[in-house]
Amino acid sequence: xxxxxxxxxxxxxxxxxxxxxxxxxxxxxxxxxxxxxxxxxxxxxxxxxxxxxxxxxxxxxxxxxxxxxxxxxxxxxxxxxxxxxxxxxxxxxxxxxxxxxxxxxxxxxxxxxxxxxxxxxxxxxxxxxxxxxxxxxxxxxxxxxxxxxxxxxxxxxxxxxxxxxxxxxxxxxxxxxxxxxxxxxxxxxxxxxxxxxxxxxxxxxxxxxxxxxxxxxxxxxxxxxxxxxxxxxxxxxxxxxxxxxxxxxxxxxxxxxxxxxxxxxxxxxxxxxxxxxxxxxxxxxxxxxxxxxxxxxxxxxxxxxxxxxxxxxxxxxxxxxxxxxxxxxxxxxxxxxxxxxxxxxxxxxxxxxxxxxxxxxxxxxxxxxxxxxxxxxxxxxxxxxxxxxxxxxxxxxxxxxxxxxxxxxxxxxxxxxxxxxxxxxxxxxxxxxxxxxxxxxxxxxxxxxxxxxxxxxxxxxxxxxxxxxxxxxxxxxxxxxxxxxxxxxxxxxxxxxxxxxxxxxxxxxxxxxxxxxxxxxxxxxxxxxxxxxxxxxxxxxxxxxxxxxxxxxxxxxxxxxxxxxxxxxxxxxxxxxxxxxxxxxxxxxxxxxxxxxxxxxxxxxxxxxxxxxxxxxxxxxxxxxxxxxxxxxxxxxxxxxxxxxxxxxxxxxxxx
Amino acid sequence: xxxxxxxxxxxxxxxxxxxxxxxxxxxxxxxxxxxxxxxxxxxxxxxxxxxxxxxxxxxxxxxxxxxxxxxxxxxxxxxxxxxxxxxxxxxxxxxxxxxxxxxxxxxxxxxxxxxxxxxxxxxxxxxxxxxxxxxxxxxxxxxxxxxxxxxxxxxxxxxxxxxxxxxxxxxxxxxxxxxxxxxxxxxxxxxxxxxxxx
Numbered sequence: 001x002x003x004x005x006x007x008x009x010x011x012x013x014x015x016x017x018x019x020x021x022x023x024x025x026x027x028x029x030x031x032x033x034x035x036x037x038x039x040x041x042x043x044x045x046x047x048x049x050x051x052x053x054x055x056x057x058x059x060x061x062x063x064x065x066x067x068x069x070x071x072x073x074x075x076x077x078x079x080x081x082x083x084x085x086x087x088x089x090x091x092x093x094x095x096x097x098x099x100x101x102x103x104x105x106x107x108x109x110x111x112x113x114x115x116x117x118x119x120x121x122x123x124x125x126x127x128x129x130x131x132x133x134x135x136x137x138x139x140x141x142x143x144x145x146x147x148x149x150x151x152x153x154x155x156x157x158x159x160x161x162x163x164x165x166x167x168x169x170x171x172x173x174x175x176x177x178x179x180x181x182x183x184x185x186x187x188x189x190x191x192x193x194x195x196x197x198x199x200x201x202x203x204x205x206x207x208x209x210x211x212x213x214x215x216x217x218x219x220x221x222x223x224x225x226x227x228x229x230x231x232x233x234x235x236x237x238x239x240x241x242x243x244x245x246x247x248x249x250x251x252x253x254x255x256x257x258x259x260x261x262x263x264x265x266x267x268x269x270x271x272x273x274x275x276x277x278x279x280x281x282x283x284x285x286x287x288x289x290x291x292x293x294x295x296x297x298x299x300x301x302x303x304x305x306x307x308x309x310x311x312x313x314x315x316x317x318x319x320x321x322x323x324x325x326x327x328x329x330x331x332x333x334x335x336x337x338x339x340x341x342x343x344x345x346x347x348x349x350x351x352x353x354x355x356x357x358x359x360x361x362x363x364x365x366x367x368x369x370x371x372x373x374x375x376x377x378x379x380x381x382x383x384x385x386x387x388x389x390x391x392x393x394x395x396x397x398x399x400x401x402x403x404x405x406x407x408x409x410x411x412x413x414x415x416x417x418x419x420x421x422x423x424x425x426x427x428x429x430x431x432x433x434x435x436x437x438x439x440x441x442x443x444x445x446x447x448x449x450x451x452x453x454x455x456x457x458x459x460x461x462x463x464x465x466x467x468x469x470x471x472x473x474x475x476x477x478x479x480x481x482x483x484x485x486x487x488x489x490x491x492x493x494x495x496x497x498x499x500x501x502x503x504x505x506x507x508x509x510x511x512x513x514x515x516x517x518x519x520x521x522x523x524x525x526x527x528x529x530x531x532x533x534x535x536x537x538x539x540x541x542x543x544x545x546x547x548x549x550x551x552x553x554x555x556x557x558x559x560x561x562x563x564x565x566x567x568x569x570x571x572x573x574x575x576x577x578x579x580x581x582x583x584x585x586x587x588x589x590x591x592x593x594x595x596x597x598x599x600x601x602x603x604x605x606x607x608x609x610x611x612x613x614x615x616x617x618x619x620x621x622x623x624x625x626x627x628x629x630x631x632x633x634x635x636x637x638x639x640x641x642x643x644x645x646x647x648x649x650x651x652x653x654x655x656x
Numbered sequence: 657x658x659x660x661x662x663x664x665x666x667x668x669x670x671x672x673x674x675x676x677x678x679x680x681x682x683x684x685x686x687x688x689x690x691x692x693x694x695x696x697x698x699x700x701x702x703x704x705x706x707x708x709x710x711x712x713x714x715x716x717x718x719x720x721x722x723x724x725x726x727x728x729x730x731x732x733x734x735x736x737x738x739x740x741x742x743x744x745x746x747x748x749x750x751x752x753x754x755x756x757x758x759x760x761x762x763x764x765x766x767x768x769x770x771x772x773x774x775x776x777x778x779x780x781x782x783x784x785x786x787x788x789x790x791x792x793x794x795x796x797x798x799x800x801x802x803x804x805x806x807x808x809x810x811x812x813x814x815x816x817x818x819x820x821x822x823x824x825x826x827x828x829x830x831x832x833x834x835x836x837x838x839x840x841x842x843x844x845x846x847x848x849x850x851x852x853x854x
Binding site: 096129 | 693701703707708709710713714733734740741
């Protein structure tokens with residue numbers, strides 16, 4: 001528990017932790033100190049001087065974003081002097097800002113507009129300055145309009161801190177401009193189009209490229225949800241208008257390093273209304289797939305599943321919700337009565353890794369060990385984790401990257417030789433292991449850290465988890481799909497036949513949920529349940545149109561062991577239904593009822609299993625290529641949205 | 657790298673020295689702000705970087721003779737706020753200099769159309785005193801703008817008229833005054849001029 005500080009802000013007493021900035025302290029006291037360049041969680045730069053406040057006994061006004069609270073401070077945030085300075089800065093900014101709030105896309109969420117309103121400034125009393133910079137709209141994701149820029153540097157700092165380092169200032173003072181290296185268009189820089197800069201921009205200088213006249217900010221219905229594109233399961237805010245998704249932003253505030261979503265999560269929603277979307281159930285008539293009614297499709301599916309019974313096989317992806325997963329498990333066991341069921345989790349993780357993986361708080365991690373994970377924002381493999389680690393490192397955490405299971409063993413050995421309490425079993429496992437300078441250094445870091453975390457690939461989880469016996473490290477196995485942990489916890493685990501047996505073998509009736517990475521399936525009768533017309537769906541005998549995660553509601557368990565809500569932001573397209581509802585309908589058509597979920601996910605997360613010693617070995621058979629897997633699972637979304645442009649551009653630039 | 661080639665970084669002292677080469681308060685303020693913007697300003701805080709830019713615009717107006725009291729008020733507001741809100745001493749010094757010059761005696765005259773220090777081109781004119789002009793033609797050669805009319809005297813010929821300055825062409829560069837050996841060219845304020853030009 002850190003020390004607390006008592007202070008008074010505008011007459012309100014407030015107690016905050018030591019080391020907090022005055023802006024954050026005021027927020028806690030319910031006082032908003034205006035600021036344009038402050039990014040919560042990052043060091044303040046005190047550039048805009050909007051947050052100047054007066055401290056009793058102080059020499060003069062100080063910037064609240066760069067000043068830490070001190071015991072007994074008495075702060076005034078709205079004295080006449082301070083208000084005049086704030087007005088002055090706003091007045092200056094407004095003199096070089098297009099005053100077109102009536103048509104500006106960011107109206108309603110623009111900080112400049114808000115402060116101008118609060119201070120009653122209609123227009124600038126200074127000379128109008130118009131720079132007439134060209135707009136960069138050469139990509140379908142981010143539109144950059146430097147004329148609106150107020151030079152607060154938020155985008156530059158957000159981009160720098162997460163390690164992408166694309167944006168920076170060119171020039172100095174009024175004439176400076178936020179540019180990429182050599183002022184090239186974004187796609188020719190190192191930009192990953194994650195859009196962190198869009199979230200950071202307080203004005204209309206950076207925004208989604210397709211927002212012009214797609215509704216005003218106050219018309220949007222904002223839904224807090226979770227993205228299921230990859231293993232990170234990031235928090236998102238979906239803005240929808242007239243029941244269709246208009247934009248997606250990263251949720252949460254800048255205080256947390258998890259505030260990040262990648263291009264896939266931010267711009268993939270185009271696919272919802274694309275040509276690849278399946279709007280109605282389809283059945284195969286001769287060589288063609290034809291639309292049919294739910295009733296018809298369900299009766300065909302029920303009939304085949306009933307006939308096949310225990311010979312039927314089911315495979316599912318792990319980006320379905322907990323509720324869907326338990327409904328599917330129940331459908332398999334109680335209605336279809338088959339044990340041939342498995343999910344894509346088997347490609348990269350054992351059940352144990354998913355069940356025993358620790359939960360961790362990224363924001364307090366002070367030593368981060370990354371083992372066998374190729375996190376990258378460029379290949380979009382766990383990009384949010386990559387960004388979060390980069391941010392933690394920027395904020396002072398230490399990072400160790402290892403690739404080999406032997407390194408884990410030598411770190412454990414170093415910990416033991418440096419005096420950590422060990423067990424007989426572990427000593428036996430470490431008998432022949434040698435330490436190295438690197439392992440000694442890492443062991444020192446872990447031993448000295450308050451909350452060290454190891455992020456490992458699930459295949460290394462067993463080995464990495466041994467380290468939690470000899471230190472206070474939290475070991476997190478990071479899967480490549482958003483709800484891998486939830487799916488396993490919900491009881492959707494491999495039965496008689498494993499995923500690879502089903503995917504590569506001969507099947508009687510095969511029921512595929514989602515878009516697993518299978519090009520061709522061998523089955524007498526193929527049922528595919530997916531939102532998009534995937535390669536596999538084209539071969540299906542019956543297609544059941546499912547709702548995308550943006551049209552479903554339920555929960556997932558993310559890689560850090562947090563239960564996250566997924567909320568419905570728009571109605572499913574056409575006749576599509578959420579997975580669990582389809583499972584219930586099939587059960588009904590089979591004259592069976594689904595049992596309620598046997599497993600309480602929240603409860604099972606709370607139970608701590610005792611760590612047992614595992615061999616320092618990599619689990620075999622889990623060597624799926626994460627880039628490839630990610631591409632295949634999201635293939636339809638990528639091919640039917642703006643992301644295709646990005647993919648093609650990346651390929652074109654790579655072949656240069 | 658030799659000493660001569662080393663790029664000299666302009667300090668605030670250099671800026672001030674450069675400004676004080678001028679005599680008129682408005683000119684001093686303008687030169688100070690222009691020089692400050694050109695190099696020492698870091699541009700890290702808004703009041704200073706945006707404020708100086710605006711002050712530069714207003715001072716140019718004042719020096720050009722098309723300013724009003726409102727411009728002086730704006731300058732005063734910029735100075736006052738910059739002095740308090742700027743991040744570092746450089747900005748505060750610039751603000752103090754501006755405020756100091758606004759308060760100077762000869763500053764206000766610029767609004768009513770006079771530069772008592774006879775330094776601002778828009779408020780003063782060059783004039784050739786015919787009685788003193790020896791028609792040597794040196795000013796004729798020196799004037800880049802062909803604003804001086806007349807013919808250089810040839811020996812043993814008579815009927816020459818003294819040189820004259822065509823006011824509309826004159827850009828007030830002051831080159832002629834430097835070369836005149838007879839001190840026949842003078843700088844007078846616009847008000848004095850009004851009495852002389854027919």
